[in-house]
Amino acid sequence: MSAVSDFRLTWLWRHAFVNPQIDITTAEQEFFRERYLAMREKAGQLVAQIVAAMPGMTVHDLSHLDALWETASLVSEGALTISPAEAFVFGASVLLHDSAMSLAAYPNGLEDLRETVAWKDTVTALLGGDDHDPESVNNPSPIIVNRAVPEVLRQLHAQQAEKLATQGWPSVNGDTLYLIDDADVRFFYGETIGLIAHSHWWSVARVEQELSEDLGALAGKTKSKIDRVKLACLLRIADALHLDQRRAPRFLRAISHPKGISALHWSFQERLAAPHIEHEAVVFTAGAPFDIDDADAWWLAYDTISAVNRELQDVDLLMQNRAKGLFFRARRVKGAGSPESLARTIHTRGWRPVDTQLKVSDIPKVVETLGGAKLYGDDPTVVIRELIQNSTDAIQARRRYQAGRRDTWGNIVVSLIEKTDGHWLTVEDNGIGMSELVLTGPLIDFGTSFWRSSLAAQEFPGLIAKGMNAIGRYGIGFFSVFMIGSLVKVISRRFDLGEAAARVLEFRDGTVSRPILAQAIRGQSPVDGGTRIEILLKADPRTKGGILFNSKSGENILTLKQLIASIAPNLDVSIEVEEGGESFPAVSSGDWLDLPDADLLSRLNPFGMSNRHRHGTSISAIRPILDETGKPLGRAFIQPSSFFGADGGWVTIGGLRASRMSNIQGLLVGETLTASRDSALPTLSKEQLAAWATEQAKIIAAARSDELHKARCAEVVLECGGDIGELPIACQGPSDWLSVREIRERFQDTSEVVITFDGEFSYEEDTDDVHPRDFKSSFEPVSNIWVIPKHSGSVLTVGQTQWPRALAPDFSWQRSNLAQLIRIVISEAWSENYEVDDEDVEVGTVNGTPIIRNVTVFRRNDESAGSESSFEE
Structure with missing residues (x-):
């Protein structure tokens, strides 16, 4: 049986276009039926292009669109009536709802797609999302284009579908062609068809909000109004229910080779039978069981069917609230929400699905552990750091999103106020602000970063492409506030919305109780938009455990200005502090480059x-x-x-x-x-660090500081990959400090060098027959002993990573750079012709008493070298 006869035999089609209806003429049925069929022929050509742009997807051709008449009939037969005009609008919406998943849906194809904000955001994200060359965004490589096209088409397909009913395509002879040929029908119903097609990606709440008003009748053609909510709900349910094997033909899968998540969709849909209804429940069954190798596909089927169940329940609740007496035949899906129950109709073989998904039973405990002291330690000031970071991200976002904002625009105010109930810490910014959706979503969704969520692109399209690079990446920083206080208020208003949009989210007992959402009272929200967080501190800020208490020494108390400046020393957002009724600038945007050195x-x-x-x-x-x-x-x-x-x-x-x-x-x-x-x-980079270190060596060599200090600096310069130049690196005798050049010259004319690599000699109780006080005051080294300062040049160790050594992982690093350099100098001076021994020798005296130490002796084997020993006096 052909696809045409299939959809024409469905209850919905016959009820609207074939069977007699009261007050409906056969001419009216024929008028709308013929216009649908004409539109269907063109739409079929459009959706045939989807496979080229979206390879690997399950079937989205005309057979899918025809099948929605069947799934719509399944849930509507005998439950509601539909006029020919409504059937035309419904069918046209079906034809368009996925049609924009191809470049053909855009009159100028890829050129149109590249002009969209979504394209720029997607390409920027694919390029890394942070620092990128504008040219690489405007002219991405073919690899990036091939990855971006399906992603952007998927993002925009519902939005673009809204335009297709009235959009024209230029023909080769200059004419404009439309999907709906009849100009009057296109003009009258086009907007409604587009909105209903778009609505399949909306929430049910938005459907009710935007489509609640019926469209009146097309005069002269029908007396029937269009119930837009009814048709939108019918489309979303019909689309959700079409999951059977017609979406995933086995031979087509064999020749198209879908990968990743697409392959899992094919795997489960190729097994499913057409759904049926039992006792107001949709029942899905499978012709072939899922073996253990197909477990991932079964679980995807479970998640998808559970989503269908939620759609049915949400739509049913909407229908009840409308009080029009219209309900679908099905209100739920059998087995949804229980893997064990679903396995009774969608069978497995060799394994049993059990709901073993990771759960968090004690959410407050997890938040306390991973978002508080267990992660950040006992330092209460990290809370302020996290709040300043959030404010900085919000200001950065507004700078980029709102035209005309300079790179230095924006301000953060940190206040410490003593009230009758205690000390309050407040952090306020004039950043981009949060909508209620963000305030009750990503902000309190532990582990979800708003800036890296799809919601960010929906709330602020184009922000990613404009270079937004948030500091916050993990979605847990806000929860650190409960380290220092349990009573927390978040007051926020998006900068582009009025004061009526301001909201207050109040936590009265940390994470233990549910937060309370309320509309902000007049004057409560930031005047220019943005966010303010107020925290009632658990501890007095100037006592132990307080934010101003110096836990290192226990002697000094920081001012709020000192604390904020030390936390954000080179922030590119200005910060003011308010304390004791006075206001002070703590940090100005970018001022760290011009501050006096000591400041x-x-x-x-x-x-x-x-x-x-x-x-x-x-x-x-x-x-x-x-x-x-x-x-x-x-x-x-x-x-x-x-x-x-x-x-x-x-x-x-x-x-x-x-x-x-x-x-x-x-x-x-x-x-x-x-x-x-x-x-x-x-x-x-390694090169940038080395250049700076080389410059440092020159400055330090010319400075008036002691030679031991300069030698220790040389160790650090070498650690950073720099050239130490004329810095001293070793001392011969009591005070003869020499550079590499001088040491090389001296080694040329000697055959023996005695060196200690342990730095200056110090008293050793087990071996020295002198008093420690005498050793400290009277030790005199022998004149030709070489002393190499012992100093670690290490700059930073993070986990197993040592920096800057990590910049040159292939280099043979030693514990002491100076010791390694001395060995290289000896090797070069003596052409590697020498022997090395560790020996106990006299290295000095204390009031005539010899001091013995184990040192390293280098002896040159070349008999032609100078006979003088560096150890002889």
């Missing part, structure tokens, strides 16, 4: 500035680090960490501090490695 160091280490005099001339060594385009990658100088202890520099992420460095003061721009954002690696 930058004070910002980074607010408790270290009492030791400012220790920095000496080294502060003048601070230099900016720029990439080839002039983009700042850091501002820092080398300072061996033994001088400052905890006052090392910072690696920052998006302007927020993350990892503490050793041996480098200042800051380096980095990228996050963990969800807690307390671990980061700098972004600068």
Whole structure:
């Protein structure tokens, strides 16, 4: 039996176009029937193009569209009436609902698609989503184009379907061709047909909201109105129910070779029989069982059928609320929601489906564990860091999305206010703001990042293509607020909506109780749009456990300004603080590049500035680090960490501090490695780091600082891949510090070198027959002993990664760069013709008492070399 006779035999077709109806003439039935068939012929040619653009998809050709008359009849027969005009609108909507899944749905094909915001967002995401060349977005490679086309067609197909009923295609002879030939019918019904076709991707709530008004009759052709909600619900249910083997012919699968998730769809649909109804429940059955190798396909069938069940239930509830007495024959799907029940009609073989999906029974406990102290540690200031990060992302988004905003626009205000019920911390921004959908969705969906969700593209189309690069990536930062307070209020309003759209989400007992959503009262939301988060602090901010308490020393209390500046030292968004009734600027957008050297160091280490005099001339060594385009990658100088202890520099992420460095003061721009954002690696390349380190070597060599300090700096320079130039690296005798060049010259004329690689000699109780005090005051090394400073040049260790050594993984790194360099110099000077021994020798005296140490002795084998020994006096 042909496809044509199949759909013409369905109850819905015959009821509308064949069987007599009261107040309906045969001429009216013929009028709408013939116009549908004419449109169907053209639509068939359009959907035939889908397979070329969407390879691997189950069947979306004319046979699928015809089958929807059958599935629509299944749920509507005897339950509702439908006029010829409604049948035409329904059938036309069916023809269009998937027709835009091909480039042919766009008059200019790919050229039209490339002009859409969705295309630019998708290509940007496929290119990596962060930093990208605009040319690569405008002219992507064929590989990117081939990946983008099906994705964008899928995203836009419902939206584009709305246009197809009235859209024209230019013909070769200059005429304009339409899917609906009759101009009057196209003009009158075109918009409604398009909306109903589009609606199959809407929520049921939106269907009720946008299609609730009936369309009146087309004068002179019919007296029947169009119940748009009824037809939209009939389309979405009919489409959802068409899952049988006609969508996945086995031979077509054999020659088309679908992959991935598409292959699973084919696998389960090729087994399914046409659904039937029993006791108001749709029943799906399978002709062949699912073996254990087909388990994934069975579970996809289960998820899909469960989704059909939700559609039926949502539509049934809508029908009840409309009070028109219209209901479909089916209200649920048999077996949906229970794998064991569904397996009774869709059989398995050799295995049994049991609902063993991972569950979270104690959600508050998981949030507390993964979003609080267990992830972030006991530092309460990380909460402020996370909130500033969220505000920064919101401001970055508004800068890009709203035309006319400069790169320095936007402001964050952090306030600390004491009220009768305690201390309140408030973080407010004038960023892009949140709609109710975002506020009650991604914000409280633990582990879901809004900026990386499909909702972001729906709420703010084009934002990704405009270069939005959010700091937040894991969707857990907001939940850190419950580390410092259980009473939390989130007040937000999208910048482009009125004050009536502002909402308040209030958590009265942390994650234990359900949050309360309410409309913000007048004046409660940020004036210019954006978000404000208010937290009633558990602890006094200036006592132990408080946000201003210095847990390191327990002696100093930070000001709010010091705290915020140290948390966000190089943020590109300005931050103000309000404390004690006064307002202060804490950070200005990009000011870290122009701050005086000492002020930058004070910002980074607010408790270290009492030791400012220790920095000496080294502060003048601070230099900016720029990439080839002039983009700042850091501002820092080398300072061996033994001088400052905890006052090392910072690696920052998006302007927020993350990892503490050793041996480098200042800051380096980095990228996050963990969800807690307390671990980061700098972004600068091996070459950029080496160039900066080489410049540092020249500055330090010319500075007035002691030679041991310079030698330790040389260790760090080598660690960073730089050229140490004239920096001293070893000391011969009491105070003769030499550079590599000088050492090489001295080694040329000697045959023996005695070296300690353990740094300066110190008292050893088990071997030294002197008093420790005498050793410290009176030790005199022999004149020709070589001392190599022992200092770790390591800058940063994150997990198993050592930076910057990770930039050169193929290099043979040693524990001491200076020791390795000395060995290389000896090898080059003596042409690798020498022997090495560890020996106990006299390395000095204390008031005439010899001091013995185990050292390394290098002896040259070449008899023609100079006879002088470096150990002889």
